[in-house]
Amino acid sequence: MSNRLSRQERLIILSQELIKRSGELISLDELAEKYKIARSTISEDLSLIREALEVWGRGEMQSSSGVGGGVRFVPVIGSEEAKNFLHNVKGRLEERGRVLPGGFLYTTDLLTHPGITSKIGEIFATIFNKVSPDVIVTMETKGIPAAIMTARYMGVPLVIIRRENRPTEGSTVSINYISGSTQKVQLMTLGRRALEGRERAIFIDDFLRGGGTVRGAIALLKEFNAQVVGVGIVILGSPGIKDAFSIPITPLFVLESIDETLSEAKVRISESICEFFGWKKED
Amino acid sequence: MSNRLSRQERLIILSQELIKRSGELISLDELAEKYKIARSTISEDLSLIREALEVWGRGEMQSSSGVGGGVRFVPVIGSEEAKNFLHNVKGRLEERGRVLPGGFLYTTDLLTHPGITSKIGEIFATIFNKVSPDVIVTMETKGIPAAIMTARYMGVPLVIIRRENRPTEGSTVSINYISGSTQKVQLMTLGRRALEGRERAIFIDDFLRGGGTVRGAIALLKEFNAQVVGVGIVILGSPGIKDAFSIPITPLFVLESIDETLSEAKVRISESICEFFGWKKED
Numbered sequence: 001m002s003n004r005l006s007r008q009e010r011l012i013i014l015s016q017e018l019i020k021r022s023g024e025l026i027s028l029d030e031l032a033e034k035y036k037i038a039r040s041t042i043s044e045d046l047s048l049i050r051e052a053l054e055v056w057g058r059g060e061m062q063s064s065s066g067v068g069g070g071v072r073f074v075p076v077i078g079s080e081e082a083k084n085f086l087h088n089v090k091g092r093l094e095e096r097g098r099v100l101p102g103g104f105l106y107t108t109d110l111l112t113h114p115g116i117t118s119k120i121g122e123i124f125a126t127i128f129n130k131v132s133p134d135v136i137v138t139m140e141t142k143g144i145p146a147a148i149m150t151a152r153y154m155g156v157p158l159v160i161i162r163r164e165n166r167p168t169e170g171s172t173v174s175i176n177y178i179s180g181s182t183q184k185v186q187l188m189t190l191g192r193r194a195l196e197g198r199e200r201a202i203f204i205d206d207f208l209r210g211g212g213t214v215r216g217a218i219a220l221l222k223e224f225n226a227q228v229v230g231v232g233i234v235i236l237g238s239p240g241i242k243d244a245f246s247i248p249i250t251p252l253f254v255l256e257s258i259d260e261t262l263s264e265a266k267v268r269i270s271e272s273i274c275e276f277f278g279w280k281k282e283d
Numbered sequence: 284m285s286n287r288l289s290r291q292e293r294l295i296i297l298s299q300e301l302i303k304r305s306g307e308l309i310s311l312d313e314l315a316e317k318y319k320i321a322r323s324t325i326s327e328d329l330s331l332i333r334e335a336l337e338v339w340g341r342g343e344m345q346s347s348s349g350v351g352g353g354v355r356f357v358p359v360i361g362s363e364e365a366k367n368f369l370h371n372v373k374g375r376l377e378e379r380g381r382v383l384p385g386g387f388l389y390t391t392d393l394l395t396h397p398g399i400t401s402k403i404g405e406i407f408a409t410i411f412n413k414v415s416p417d418v419i420v421t422m423e424t425k426g427i428p429a430a431i432m433t434a435r436y437m438g439v440p441l442v443i444i445r446r447e448n449r450p451t452e453g454s455t456v457s458i459n460y461i462s463g464s465t466q467k468v469q470l471m472t473l474g475r476r477a478l479e480g481r482e483r484a485i486f487i488d489d490f491l492r493g494g495g496t497v498r499g500a501i502a503l504l505k506e507f508n509a510q511v512v513g514v515g516i517v518i519l520g521s522p523g524i525k526d527a528f529s530i531p532i533t534p535l536f537v538l539e540s541i542d543e544t545l546s547e548a549k550v551r552i553s554e555s556i557c558e559f560f561g562w563k564k565e566d
Contacts (some may be wrong), residue, residue: 009335015298016341016358024398058299075299100403100453108452108474112443114435115307141423141443142451145431152397160395160424168425169391170383191391196542 005035018049018061018073022125023155027070039168045069046089060073060129074129075153077122079277085119086252091252099263105255111142111234113205120252124204124232127250128154131230134199135159137221139177139213140189146234147204151179159194159201160216163187169194173223177216188216190224199226208251209237211244218247236270248272288318293328300357302482303345306438307407310353327336329354343412357412358436359563360405362560368402369535369552376518376536382546388538394425394489394517403535404432405517407487410533410559411437414513422471422496429517430487442477442484444500446467452477456506460499471499472541473507482509491534492520494527501530519553531555 005013014031028046032039050061059075077085084192089110098106110116124146136154138147138231139161151158169191179186203217207258208231218228236242236251256266274281288296297314311329315322333344342358360368372393381389393399407429419437421430422444434441448455452474462469486500491514501511511530519525519534535556539549557564 008291008331009338011291011295012298012332012335013339013341016293016302016336019299019302020397022401041322051293052295053299055292056296056297085524100450102450104451104453106453106476108443109440109476112431112434112441114431114438114441115304117431118303118435140426141445144424144427145441148395148397148400148428148431152394155397157392158395158397158428160391162424167383167385168387168389170389171389192390193392272515 004158005037007045010037010041011048012036014042014045015049018071019075020074021155022075022153025064025070025072027068030070058068066110072155074155075122076129077119077126079279082123082126082273082277083279085123086273089116090253090267090269093267094265097263099258099260099265101257101260103260105235105258105265107206108142113146114145117145120146120234121153123153123234123252124150124202124250125153128202128232131202133202133229135201135226136203136204137161137194137201137228139163139217143204143206143234146206150202150204150232152241159190159192161188161220163189165189172214173220175216175219175220175223176217179210179211179212185276186212186216188213188220190220194225195221197225198222200229201226202232203228204228204232206234207237208235208241208249210242212273214245215251235267250276288320290328293320293324294331297325297328298332301354302340302358303438304360304438305356308347308353308355310351311465313353326452342406355438356565357413357438358405359411360402361483364561365406365409365556365560368406371557372399373536373550373552375548377548380546382541382543382548383529384543386541386543388518388541388548390489391425391519395428397428400428401432401524402428403517404434404436406535406556407433407485407533408436411513411515412487414435415483416485416512418478418484418509419487420444420484420500420511421487422446425491426487426517429489433485433487433515442473444471444473444503448472456503458499458503458506460495460502462493462495469495469499471496471503478504478507478509480508482507483512484509485513485515486511487515489517489525489530490520491516495526497528499531517544518550 031042035256053059057078061073063071136151137159171191174189231249234250235253237255242249248271251270253267314325336342340361344356346354379555390409417552420442421435454475458470516534518536525532533555534553536550
């Protein structure tokens with residue numbers, strides 16, 4: 001490892017480090033020691049990076065000065081990048097053959113794809129950045145990849161609500177709820193250690209139809225004195241349900257119709273997203 | 284958005300883009316068009332980035348030339364960074380109060396922490412890079428965050444084996460297996476669409492005690508003509524079990540002992556990891 005890094009090299013290495021440690025408060029002293037350069041040089045490098053990222057709408061860099069000074073980087077997705085990405089995923093959701101028996105839309109391949117879930121995380125992080133949540137909450141299983149990516153870009157922990165009691169969670173708090181889509185009573189459980197209490201939480205999930213899961217999650221979090229301050233959903237299955245909640249529901253897509261005979265679905269980018277990025281509503 | 288990017292700005296933006304799109308083949312034409320600069324300029328920028336990353340042991344950049352030319356970036360974690368990280372996590376695993384009734388070690392907070400799982404993913408990606416898998420496979424729930432991060436750094440899809448049949452997976456293949464730790468017959472199920480067949484898979488999971496889950500996953504993947512070519516485990520609960528498999532098992536940590544009275548565990552960094560990074564075995 002060479003001791004004399006050129007500015008160009010430093011910019012490359014630091015840029016990657018910021019992305020990898022999104023949301024984390026990184027102290028200038030740590031960086032100075034790690035790269036064996038003066039704090040003032042690190043400061044200058046970070047200013048250059050901040051400018052480039054802000055000009056390109058790639059993120060915000062909050063800095064605190066003084067002895068314990070540091071930077072916290074939160075990536076932001078640009079409007080054009082978000083648009084291309086969402087149109088691309090919409091196309092994939094509308095591919096023929098995705099409709100399963102019972103009228104379910106097959107989304108598992110997309111929701112476990114690292115590139116796709118990572119961009120979904122970036123979009124949710126961009127949207128919920130202003131709300132400053134303390135924690136991201138999701139319900140096992142299919143929403144986990146998008147939720148951990150959101151948590152990562154925001155630099156906050158993820159908490160996973162489970163469908164059954166597991167001995168590896170220690171003592172738990174459980175509630176029953178009625179699943180809106182199946183009308184069956186189901187269990188939701190969360191380890192007592194998962195939350196300290198009073199957290200502001202964003203709930204992220206893959207699909208919302210009846211809203212039972214969201215209502216259950218809100219009730220379960222209330223047991224911890226924690227509060228759901230936002231809900232991010234990848235696909236909203238029933239457009240009307242949004243108004244049944246006092247908390248804003250932010251879906252990326254809305255499922256408009258399902259044709260079981262043709263095995264085709266019609267999907268649109270949600271109004272919430274169009275509004276957020278200032279796009280014209282889809283026609 | 285300014286049209287004239289300085290080289291410094293380009294290096295910053297491109298460095299971040301490479302990390303975000305790890306494992307993906309990115310075409311030079313796409314980058315040239317996106318940033319409105321000549322292909323040759325992009326090539327020069329990428330060479331500078333490649334050098335900085337390789338000098339600092341931060342990753343490998345494979346490039347293919349010609350009309351369809353592009354780059355594929357695979358991050359690599361440096362030995363010192365891995366060591367600091369693993370010692371830090373070992374410390375957290377040994378914190379008093381982590382031992383639950385029944386002698387279970389509480390790891391959920393660490394395994395859903397975005398910073399920790401992302402580094403675990405980077406380590407597994409560094410280790411399994413040479414094996415060139417087509418897919419990462421995990422079993423719901425607790426291993427998912429580390430598995431999606433591994434998949435992301437390697438640029439391959441993730442596939443999640445589930446414990447129950449869900450209508451949203453379409454037709455599935457299921458097997459029963461005997462859980463090594465509970466000695467109960469359990470179900471493992473995977474959607475037919477999840478794999479095309481003949482994939483080379485790395486199985487990632489949070490904990491291995493009896494080995495039943497790994498054996499089950501191998502059998503289930505065989506049904507798809509897919510093959511498990513490596514196993515990455517965060518914590519190995521029983522050191523001896525490793526030799527019972529013909530496939531190499533790579534744990535990060537080994538659980539040495541549990542003291543229920545003191546609620547304390549003793550954990551060490553595994554020999555596999557020490558060997559891989561060329562560290563002296565822990566004493």
